[in-house]
Amino acid sequence: MKIQIINGPNLNLLGKREPDIYGARGFESYLDELRRRYPDDEILYFQSNVEGELIDCIHEVGFGRVDGIVLNAGAYTHTSIALHDALRGIQASAIEVHISNVHQREEFRHHSMISAACKGVICGFGLDSYRLAIEALKAE
Ligand code: DQA
Numbered sequence: 001m002k003i004q005i006i007n008g009p010n011l012n013l014l015g016k017r018e019p020d021i022y023g024a025r026g027f028e029s030y031l032d033e034l035r036r037r038y039p040d041d042e043i044l045y046f047q048s049n050v051e052g053e054l055i056d057c058i059h060e061v062g063f064g065r066v067d068g069i070v071l072n073a074g075a076y077t078h079t080s081i082a083l084h085d086a087l088r089g090i091q092a093s094a095i096e097v098h099i100s101n102v103h104q105r106e107e108f109r110h111h112s113m114i115s116a117a118c119k120g121v122i123c124g125f126g127l128d129s130y131r132l133a134i135e136a137l138k139a140e
Contacts, residue, residue: 001041001042001067001068001137001138002041002042002044002065002066002067003041003042003043003044003066003067003068003069003070003134003137004044004045004046004057004061004065004066004068004069004070004092005031005043005044005045005046005069005070005071005072005130006046006047006054006057006058006069006070006071006072006073007027007045007046007047007048007072007074008047008048008049008051008054008071008072008073008074008075008076008077009048009049009050009051009074009075009076010049010074010075011027011047011072011074012027012047012049014026014027014030014099014127015027021099021100022099022100023099023126023127025127027047027127030127030130031043031045034130034131034134037131038134041134041138043134044061044066051076051080051082051083052082054073054076054083054086055082055083055086058071058083058086058087058090058094059086059089059090061092062086062089062090062091062092063090063091063092064091064092065092066092067092067137068092068093068094068095068137068140069087069092069093069094069095070094070095070097070130070133070134070137071087071094071095071096071097071114071118072096072097072098072099072129072130073096073114076113076114077096077098077102077109077112077113077114078108078109078111078112078113079113080113080114081113083113083114083117084113084114084116084117085117087114087117087118088117093118093119093137093140094117094118094119095118095119095120095121095122095133095136095137096112096114096115096118096120096121096122096123097121097122097123097129097130097132097133098121098122098123098124098129099123099125099126099127099129100123100124101123101124102123102124103123103124104124119136119140120136122136
């Protein structure tokens, strides 16, 4: 399978950012591990702090370029109707992921603007949330 992982704002700081919540590991090293775990699959990765660039990436891959999208939209999860519309507008299915359990955190994190446009949601399993999302795409 060809899978596109997309990370949104501040997720470039994984490993440095609030390690008590997000862990001490940077995403690049986790990505290496994921690619080793799924040698027969192609795992593409894009990160941006810019909402429009996340939308552009969704548009670029969403029409036949990949079999599925794993999206951690960071804080845009809670605000972005534009991301919702982008996900609704493509053919590929997307899984929404979060490293932390957003429902155990501040109330403003409890609502997602994108869940309804995604196939499903995985949150609260640390970086393993991404692997679980890949498993969900493979099981489709
Ligand atoms: C996050 C949760 C969001 O509420 C937050 O804004 C993030 C990361 C997570 O992976 O737990 O940036 O998406």
